[in-house]
Amino acid sequence: MSVHPASTLLLVSGSVRRGTVNSAALATAASTLPGGWQATMYSGLADLPHFSPDLDTDGGPRPVLDLRAAIxxxxxxxxxxxxYAGTLPGAFKNLLEWTIGDTVMTGKPVAWLNPSTAPRRAAGTYQALRTVLAYTAARIVEDACLDVPVERGQIGADGVVTHPDVRRRIGGSVRALTASAPNGR
Structure with missing residues (x-):
């Protein structure tokens, strides 16, 4: 009997703050993964240097190499x-900029969870994300992109959303995304 290695879903929060609603949405996504999948949370956002083509030699600085390897x-x-101010936070945009000159995102299935309780206010943020992802040549899985308002009171002590409907909706997004991967299960 051959054992297939688990497929990996990389979770990337655009916030450098701990305990954010965004991180809770991603932790909830990890808790809803189908069999044969594992989640990895990217935690190097605050360590990335400001993007500069002058630094992008020999693969870039160590934090950039780690980011690209994770992807x-x-x-x-x-x-x-x-x-943040109607668009992507600077640190998150910086992360994305480090992926544009490299083909690491080309063809990768990607999606997002927008947990804002004011999704219209955050609409510009996710439109900006869509624009930048187009430059990376990532494959946006539309059925997995989700506006799912999460209130702080819906997050348990473990950092995972407890509200059943929100969990169900996040799980549906995760299933759509993982099913679109080349070796989706």
Missing amino acids: RNADALLFSTPE
Whole structure:
């Protein structure tokens, strides 16, 4: 009997703050993964240097190499980011900029969870994410992109959303994304 290695969903929060609603949405996504999948939370956002083509030699600085390796080793990516001044937070945009000159995102299935309780206010943020992802040549899985308002009171002590309907909707997004991966199960 051959054992298939688990497929990996890379979870990327656009916030450098701990305990955010975005991180809770991603932790909830990890808890709803179908069999044969594992989740990895990217935690190096605050360590990335400001993007500069002058630094992008020999693969870039160590934090950039780690980011690119995490993406390369993932079978799919799921993002969740807060809105900041009507668009993407600078640190998250910086992360995305480090992926544009490299083909690491080319063809990767990606989606996002927008947990804002004011989704219209965050609409510009996710439109900006869509625009930047187009430059990375990632494959946006439309059926997996989700506006799912999450209130702080819906997050348990373990950092996972407890509201059954919100969990169900996040699980549906995760299933759509993982099913779209080349070796989706």
